[in-house]
Amino acid sequence: MTNPEMWPEDWGAGPPDVLRGAVPEPRLAVADAPAVPVPTWRPRDLQDVLDGTYKAPQPTIGRRDDGVPLFYAGRMHSVVGESEGGKTWFALLSVAHELAAGNAVVFIDFEDDAPGVVGRLLALGASVKDISDRFACIRPEEPLTIGLNRLEIGQALNDLRPTFVPIDGVTEGMAMHGLELKDNTDVAKFGRMLLRPIAEMGAAVTTLDHVVKDKEGRGRYAIGGVHKLNGLNGAMYVLENRSPFGVGCTGKSTVRIAKDRPGQLRRHALPHSSGLHWFADFILKSHDPTFTEASLYPPVEHEGPFRPTEVMKKVSDAVAGAAEPLNVRGIEARVGGKKDVIATALAFLVDEGFVEVKPGPNRSKLHSLIKAFEAGG
Structure with missing residues (x-):
């Protein structure tokens, strides 16, 4: 445990310093690290960047x-x-x-x-x-x-x-x-x-x-x-x-x-x-x-029309959690966000059989859930 080669260089000389509490913030250096750390305030060597040999971290x-x-x-x-x-x-x-x-x-x-x-x-x-x-x-x-x-x-x-x-x-x-x-x-x-x-x-x-x-x-x-x-x-x-x-x-x-x-x-x-x-x-x-x-x-870029699955999930949850069928305003109030995106999401849910639409009072449209929509589905 006290092998000097394994002892981080700036943690002190050994266990006595640790026990006295005289240890600075740790630098968990590996055994073959140089004894003298490179000064970080010294200007950096830019040669590899300038000559095109520098390789970005991967x-x-x-x-x-x-x-x-x-x-x-x-x-x-x-x-x-x-x-x-x-x-x-x-x-x-x-x-x-x-x-x-x-x-x-x-x-x-x-x-x-x-x-x-x-x-x-x-x-x-x-x-x-x-x-x-x-x-x-x-x-x-x-x-x-x-x-x-x-x-x-x-x-x-x-x-x-x-x-x-x-x-x-x-x-x-x-x-x-x-x-x-x-x-x-x-x-x-x-x-x-x-x-x-x-x-x-x-x-x-x-x-x-x-x-x-x-x-x-x-x-x-x-x-x-x-x-x-x-x-x-x-x-x-x-x-x-x-x-x-x-x-x-x-x-x-x-x-x-x-x-x-x-x-x-x-x-x-x-x-x-x-x-x-x-x-x-x-x-x-x-x-x-x-x-x-x-x-x-990996992510897949879908071809075809924009399909806002995250908003579709929110709309599905809003309709499912309501005590009675919701009109468009009721859905917008519960979901929040851009009305045009909510309209697109609602249209997809209706077209794909997740939400049912029936006529309501004053020419409104009332929406009820047929089956829950999952964003990953």
């Missing part, structure tokens, strides 16, 4: 069903969404891919215990040997700054050299360290303390986080300070849930790109009216607790 971690990778090595990412929206499953699908490719993964989870994480991995088809040999699950219950905790995680990272490090439960992790979720300074401090040092070791670091409750006003942001987005130098994915994930259920979420700093992912996505590119459809079919099928389908 995603290499995880993959979509068509082989397109999801995350950049050595960079910080985030996956955000509502509860039961599939964030952890989405990350574990990439964990399974990395293990199958012969790479190592460290999963840091401030919320769940190891059996829950490993159980999901096994359900996704990861082998017992791969998990035993090249996977580590860390469940922190006290701050990184206490005792030998920095040394423990540094040892695990140096031993495994993971390509992918998901971090689940950012809210709980920040609270554990006495940091305020809505304070951008504290958000940045958490990144410097835990996320950035791991990324500097070459791993794709990915936080799993919640979105704000207000669907209309959430935009691209996770709950808390905007630095959660601004501080990322990789990508942020937003999972828009269509059907909840759970045992015995088929969960569905649309995966959108909220940020892509290196700029290599959006070309594999389709533009969307929200401004967030449509990157994939994540579908997870749970047969039972031990067997789960997961797919990450």
Whole structure:
């Protein structure tokens, strides 16, 4: 545990400094890192950019069903969404891919215990040997700054050299360290303390986080300070849930790109009216607790007339939830948004047999639900 070659260079000379609490914010350097860090205030060498030999970072971690990778090595990412929206499953699908490719993964989870994480991995088809040999699950219950905790995680990272490090439960992790979720300074401090040092070791670091409750006003942001987005130098994915994930259920979420700093992912996505590119459809079919099928389908650009499936789902839900048949104004009041898009959605629902129209008073048209519409259908 105290091998000098494994000791991060700026954590002090050894355990006595740790025990005295004289350890600065961690830089989880690998064993063969240079003893003297490169000065970051020195002007950078631009020769490779000027002579055309510079190569932009490319995603290499995880993959979509068509082989397109999801995350950049050595960079910080985030996956955000509502509860039961599939964030952890989405990350574990990439964990399974990395293990199958012969790479190592460290999963840091401030919320769940190891059996829950490993159980999901096994359900996704990861082998017992791969998990035993090249996977580590860390469940922190006290701050990184206490005792030998920095040394423990540094040892695990140096031993495994993971390509992918998901971090689940950012809210709980920040609270554990006495940091305020809505304070951008504290958000940045958490990144410097835990996320950035791991990324500097070459791993794709990915936080799993919640979105704000207000669907209309959430935009691209996770709950808390905007630095959660601004501080990322990789990508942020937003999972828009269509059907909840759970045992015995088929969960569905649309995966959108909220940020892509290196700029290599959006070309594999389709533009969307929200401004967030449509990157994939994540579908997870749970047969039972031990067997789960997961797919990450690429987006498909539909030919033919515009079909606003998201608004069609909202209209279907509005008609289904009403105590009596609704006229057009009643639907517009419940759905909100552009009236022409609602009219188009309603026309499709009627034409495709989801909604029935009957004459109402004063020449109005009353709409009743025949069968529910699902956006993924």
